[in-house]
Amino acid sequence: MTHRSDRTLDVRALARVEGEGAMHVRVRGGAVEDVRLEIYEPPRFFEAFLRGRRYTEPPDITARICGICPVAYQMSACAAIEDACGVRVDGPIADLRRLLYCGEWIESHTLHIYLLHAPDFLGYPSALELAKDRRDLVERGLALKKAGNAIVELLGGRAIHPINVRVGGFYRAPAPSELAALARTLRVALDQALDTVQWAAGFEFPDFHHDHEMLALTTDGRYAIEGGTVATTGGLTFGPGDFEQHVIEEQVPHSTALHARLADRGRYLVGPAARYTLNRRWLSPLAREAADAAGLGEQCRNPYRSILVRAVEVVYAVEEALRLIDAYEPPARPAVDVPPRAGVGFGATEAPRGILFHRYGLDAEGLITTARIVPPTSQNQASIEDDLRRFVAARLDFDDERLTAECEQAIRNYDPCISCSTHFLDLTIDRG
């Protein structure tokens, strides 16, 4: 099988990614002819069934799109609707939103690091096998994740699909005493997060780099999470209101998810590596120090090292959560009034996997006339395909089994959240 110039590899179940899709690689004449990330999961029509609903409903409806990052959907929805209604939410309510989002980052990143990605670097087929040998490591991951769960549960009202978020803020704001209990958990989690960075820094990372333009939100003075200006490594900057002028989504035959490109510029990458590359200077000193010690430079262009960036972002999120708790003064009311008005609003926030954009059109009564949602994974598809193309081309001498396994690992670098389905990604490599 090795060294065949024409071949096909076929992996029916790519483990440890979210969603239902397939990877098809065709090799002809010793060259990679075609790479397609095929997402065949049925479209879910969220944008269609949001039309005609009340402007207050998207935070709850869109939270159902993903069980891993429901907060991101809620925050982008709130931002877009408040923008449409001309309301700006700041002060303690905005801080509580950032705190809630920190919880989601901790949960999602830790889940990916420990249960999905680290086994690749340690030579285990799954976290289960890792746990049999290194119980302490998996326990640390679960404890860290639980700290994130605790934030989401307290602020969101429950651990999954939070119910305490509303347009304008929250239904209920926590008492300082409740947050104090959370802080005790987070102080322990901070040590676990720092240990995680140190541990992951010891992994062996293949030498692989990309030159994609990277895109993330930026906010002066702090690491962007719940809002900001869109910036790219190519020097482009624009507000969420101009997102659709710059980001063009296109249908491709092999995917039920749209592909995105930057107008006149092409493919791009969102996610932790993009955030780090564009916002490194706004990390806390401790998180930056951990990044330096882990060998992350000014930029992260090696997708394998994304696990390090996630670990650094967990340090930041835990620390930021502690800072927000320390400074917390309960708001006079848990939400500001957001009276409806006719208009269009835009919201973009940094989901764990990258920018999540929402746009809503409202009529004067507050009924939704149009909705658009651009999730991070669909934005990354073209870049993932390009990386896979170069990745396979450099490893054509591998036998099918090894090449397949390494392609699976390469895809996991991007933590693709194809959807919340309980299905797998199939990988096909066609060598003729």
Add this chain to the structure above:
Amino acid sequence: MDGQRCVVIGVGNQYRRDDGFGPAVVARLEVLRQSDPALAAVELRACDGEPTRLLDLWTGTDLAVVVDAVRDGNDHGGHRYELVLDEVAELADARSASSHGVSLGSTVELGRALGRLPRRLVVLAVGAIEFGFGAGLSPEVAAEVDPVVARVRELVG
């Protein structure tokens, strides 16, 4: 179960038709517990089945009853199944998949590796056929809510 810690975990999504069976059983138990002293100390939780959350919910308990809807390959829903710990572990999938797709069997195996299994684990499952969008159980699956609730009460009583 006097003095022992007991949790009933309803796994599923009430907005995906029959997948809401587990949460529906838990909701029914919530109502019953107001007048049933046997249920007073029982922890009742709904869960999406994410493995780390399941582990957190049952760690340290003497009895965990997991209620779930399953695809059993039958044309008609409503078949009832009861599995105990070792039977569940036999369902472990060696290719343990996504965070969403880690099977209950694999979760049990993970719990075993971590020393985080309940002393006794019982799974009460019902075969379901409708997992589309929307609330509401199919008649065959809805008819199993009361029998499963009754079995839970026997187990925790």
